[in-house]
Amino acid sequence: MERVIRKYIGKIEAQGLACRNDLLFLARDADIYANRPAVGSEQELFGVLEGMNCSALLFARLAEPYRSILDEVVLRDDIVAESGCLFPRDAETRTFLHDIPVVDSFSAEAIRSALARRKTAIIRNHGIVTYGGVTPEQAFIFFSSACFTTFVKYFSDTLRGAQQGALSAGAIAGFCRIWQETERVCSVKGMPLLHAGIPADEDAVCAMMAEAGRAVVEAHLVDSCFGNISYGTDDTIFISQTGSSLDELDGCIDAVPLAGTSSVGITASSELTAHRRILEGTGLNAILHGHPRFSVIMSMDCERSGCDRERCYKACPESRSVAGIPIVSGEIGTGPTALLHTVPEALRHSPGVIVYGHGVFTAGRDDFREAFAALQRIERTCMDTYRTKLSALGVH
């Protein structure tokens, strides 16, 4: 348990979401393991664990800018005031978390009752609490999702507020403070050195994929659990497994025969079919998918009125783009409104495409250098566009 917990705490720190001293990670088999002693009201968390049928519990006070973002979102969202819940609009979080309850007091009873209903909760003025139903890793994933979704929601709401001229002076002041911190953590780094050229054999394919996966995480383009990656050869598509982490792909890549002669791909990423269709439709072999934050935020910036906003993410009738990068709608996985019907076509005409409220797909020919560069470029463009738009609306 200790080893596992240490690993996820390391990831949380590396992603800049929280410092180890500000988080309490409880995991248990027969005995409970804690990363440090609980202090003050944190003692309540043992009561939460006691009353729940689960493996792990994670509470963290967030690091900046996430801490201020969380406070602002909870403070300024009308729906939270009404319903006691935050409703994420980005597609992935909406699918998996549904909504995030906001708890007013740091008490075992209140937290337990929120977590009995949902995978993660916000404790007002304190932080985020999540649990792992099966393993501690789930607590980490939901925590990471909650940080991601509040981030996306905050910047989306701020942009919309500015467009509607509805930002208060307090909100603007808050934004300026938060933006400085955000630039610090989201500043796009240089291009890492990645394997060049067609890999020699299967082992080299897997090594190249693992390297590219690590690079997107280390560049802070994508959090480790949000994304997938594939590489096509003549008769096989190598693809990250479902639930794998981009920065830990060793041993987590499935080799799926393109002719469909084996069903080992049953453990492949939920986007297997999208990857396969991209490969077949574009001839591009190296495909990268992740959820860079500002790309997701900008994909949801739409001023058109009269649409059913609940359908944007899966069936937008418009042909949209941001700074020349196409935006398509599409749900995760399969079904008539899945992204596998929209993304492959868009990638035939552009090196990258953003899926509404979800993330980015990019592709390149022989290795991951092009796909990585495109992902980085798209995110940088979206962040710049975001800032430019807000400045034009008078928010500096």
Next chain:
Amino acid sequence: MSGYTFRSIRIDLSTRTVEIVPTPEMLCEEYLGGRGFGVALLSDAITHSWNAPEMPLVFATGPLVGTAAPTSGRMSVVSRSPLTGTIFDCSVGGRFGTMLKRAGYDYLEIVGTADRLVALEIDGDAVTILSAGELRGRTVSEAAAGYDSSWSTAVIGPAGELRVRYASIMIDGHYSAGRGGLGAVMGAKNLKLIAIRGGGTVTVADPAMLATARDAIMRLLRTSQAVFGEFGLAEFGTAALVDLMHARRMEPTENFRKTLFPQAGAYSGYAMRVRFNPKKTGCAGCPVLCKKIGEGRAIIPEYETVSHFGALNANSDLDTIIEANRLCNDLGLDTISAASTIACYAELEGRTVPPAVILQILCEIAMREPGRGDALAEGSLRYAASQGHPEASMSVKGLELPAYDPRGAYGMALAYATSNRGGCHLRAYPVSHEILRRPVATDRFSFEGKARIVRIAEDMNAVVDSLTACKFVFFAVSLEEYAKALSAVTGRDHDAQSLFRVGERIWNAERALNRANGFTVMDDDLPQRFFREEGSSGARVSILPIDRKAFLAARANYYRIRGYAEELASHEETR
């Protein structure tokens, strides 16, 4: 409260009395339905023998049955197993559960023994016991032939009539309440067939909320490769697992003496698709439709069946596998126990059983033909013991193990041992996280955290079997989403944790019933082969014998987590 009819049927075949009884609200609150109902209804009778007139045979639906909740067309059949001696429930699909509910009943409880072979017809309010002497010895398809598609049927074949200890009850011809020999319990009651139909509807407290819950569930299902992916259950059925278990080198081969069968490709999901071009079908109320029927009405068997009539018996002949499955269904035999008992026989005989002989033995078993058939009809454990080699039976508590070698998945190893119905993969279903990586991947070669995970999953599946939903959808969804659906149906407030508490109650009740029949921690163990012999290592995967100490430590952890530590202490088994 909605979602229940609050009426049930109690039939005493000895006196031929039919009683319509109220379904107590307390029962619904504390045990939900399905498997939970069965446990509660059996609690006073559990120490009776499986073939005593007092022993109930229960067919129970759950609150979601007949509603728009996904995979809500299932039910549980519950009694005491002739094979294991434990309480035993089977979750089964088809249309029977839906018909029972639409006929206006939550459950059907049958006690007593008819003085001659009878059938039961339930047509809405009309419940009739008919003499069925002319059906004696008939196969499942023959016996059900008189009922058109407006009916759903539960039928035993000759195997059930002759009390083969792993006789099944077949629902609608090919959905099997397969494991544990509940068909023999039905046979002991002299009940050949139940036919049921009904045209009622189930009231739902909040249809709009149910629609929202359903959308959330469907959205999650569509994100799952294992369910709706191009190689998932909806496309290939569970036969999709043939290639995966082969790649993981954990396909039980030659009675678990090996874990890799080089010819498994002959009966993979892909091979069967090419050969039979199957269409999708499935249980009432299911959007997944994981069952496959091929051209010429060939039924594509489940993974466990193909693998056990394949690798376990060193047989690569696809036609034999398909025919063995058809025979088992028609004669009313559990495919897993039948195939495993034949593999045990083969090991003790020191030879491989040729394909044609496999089929011949199945008929001998079902007819209890004197000699080999009768001996094997007792199941692998009794048979192997009669030969002086009980260790050759690959079973836990007498129930033959399915097609997941525990040396390739340690959570599976622990879950086989702790299962309260014996060697079953579905109680805790660790294949989900150890192999299919859902909802999250775990290290299949480690016991770390597994005691807790097994306990959580056992409780969860007790809920799933009581709702009554299908375990396959839980590759993608959790009790959180189903609690919303249940709240919408019943109008009562449920959440994931309140459901877990129900699951724990059911599990503990089952354990208590087994204890009353003399089961102890000594029974929570695996065949010694898994601790002594290496599987088929290779291709950078080592399938080593399970470290017995580590296994016992994980099991001790499990007992502590469950609050069963005293049971262990009284047996001093941790050495």
